[in-house]
Amino acid sequence: MEALGINLPFLLVQIVNLLIVYTVVAKWIVGPVGKMLETRRETIAQGMEDSRVAAEARANAEEEAAKIKAEAQAEASKIVSEATERAQSAGADVKAAAEAEAATAKEKALAGIDAERTQMLGDLRGQVAALAIAGAQKLVGESLDEKRQHALLNDFFAGVKDGSVVVLDGADLKGDSAEVTSALPLTDAEQKTVKNDVLAKSGAEAVSFLVDPAILGGLVIKVGDKVVDGSVAGKLEGLRQNMR
């Protein structure tokens, strides 16, 4: 022991010294440092917590932003699709309108064409009628001899007498002068008959007798500005009008 340098007093001194050092270290190093470490750990934990909260908030904000963006995108795409749809339907409308217009125009054109055709047909018919009447007039003019002329006149007068032919209404046929046109010159008797029977109610004083072979047969009586057509030509004219 002595050779190793171990002696009891020195050992005791060392132990006492160690206990003193322990007291000092425990009281003035470990205690304060431990407390400081605790505080620092808490501070750090607090900071971590804060940063975690901040990060969470940021994540939330990002999420919200993403949501808003997605919504905006969805809306935009909706608008685009709507616009497309509307454009399509508008196009369809326009097309339909154009088609309808075209159809109307076509119809109108068809109607016009129809009318034109009808008119042309009418014209044609008129022409045919005119030609036929002209032919008929010619035939009638050739076939009406004097005898027949007078027969016609007699028929006319007879009709007037028994009232079957109402040539003139009393009220209407009023005038100072009367003009009577015939195809052949009337006989005196006939002139008399005209004056007495036909023109009696009209009160016409001066009666002039005209001869116009163009009327073919019968009489055309003109009182004032009124005309009573009892001629063959007038009848043919009426026939022609009817044929059209």
Add this chain to the structure above:
Amino acid sequence: MDVAAATILGKLIGAGLAMIGAIGAGAGIGIVTSGAVQAMGRNPDAAGNIQTNMILGIAFAEAVAIYCLVVALLILFVIG
């Protein structure tokens, strides 16, 4: 050869022989460190814990060498 010279000779030889025991400690420290490094390589997360235990193991292994050294020192400097 006088007695003093023989004593010195014996002390030197004895101290040298005493230190042979350090071989085991050296091998032991090598094995401990090898295992610890392998463990750290496999599991780097546990490096701190492994290091602590490694140092403990090294300390225990080294203690053997220290005993040898103490014996050698005693032979050299203490024993008359």
Add this chain to the structure above:
Amino acid sequence: MSETKSKNRTWARWVVLAAILLGVFLFTGVGLGIKPIMPEVFLPGERLSETPLFGIPGLYLTNTLIGMLGADLVVFAIAFFVYRGVKSGSVALKGVSGAVEALLEALENMTEGTAGKWTKDIFPWFATITLLVLSANWLGLLPGVETIGLLHEGHGEHSVRTVAGIQTIWDDSAEMAADAHVEDTHAEEDTHGEEMATDDHGEEHHGAAIIPFFRPVSTDLNFTFALAIVAVVMVQVIGFKALGWGYLTKFFNVKHFFSKPIFGFIDFGVGLLELVSELSKVLSFAFRLFGNLFAGAVLLFVMGSLVPFFVPAMFYMLELFVGMIQAIVFGMLTMTFMAQATQSHGDHDEAHA
């Protein structure tokens, strides 16, 4: 900032280079040709005076006692600065106390990982032992420690010279002088003689050694045994605190003594072995620290005497490392044993070196 830093580094580089060149100049034949001397190695702390301190028989003023006071001073200074730093209310300490705080934080994390809820009881011991041993170990690496001291005749084999007014031992093997003058030896010393200017020869005589004023207290078995005894005693104290009287069943295991005759007896024997192992822990602790540090000191002596320049720097670095490792290991083993003592027995199959 970086500029000044790099400037400092350049400066440090020049200092290192100058130190190497100075070493080459001093210790080789090119320059002064000083031969480095292997100092005399004493296992116990050397007495600086032959009269016991305070009249207590056996207690002398040894150089390790001065080393102990130095280590104490360092720890007290750390305590002062740390306490002042914490009192100033800052969250993080600066300078040396900041380094201490970082060390303590690492140690506390270690303790918490091992000891759990007993950290409050165990950690102060861990911190105390680590800080004290660390400062004791590193103090031994200061220049001048174990080299400046009293001349003591009758121990060594080197002659004494007075160089530039300073008496020193001198390796005279080349110019061995026959006659030796006995001189009064109590004078300041400088073995490596770094301030030596001239070569004037003084008186020479045989048989002198240097007793340094300062020697790291970890190289004294008293210190290491004191630490080991206190540590092991505190392990038992904490064990009792944690488990009450049930802690004793760890050593006197009578639980299965009657129920299982054979295994119960074996358990009892194992418990007694535990008791022995507690005692062996003291020896283990004490000799581990002492052996490492003493061997380190001797290593530095030998290396310094073999290759006087540049190479010892490497070993100083190694000793810096070893000093820290041993301090932490001592504290950590104490902590581990304490943590084991707090757990009820059955799972304490730790190796006991």
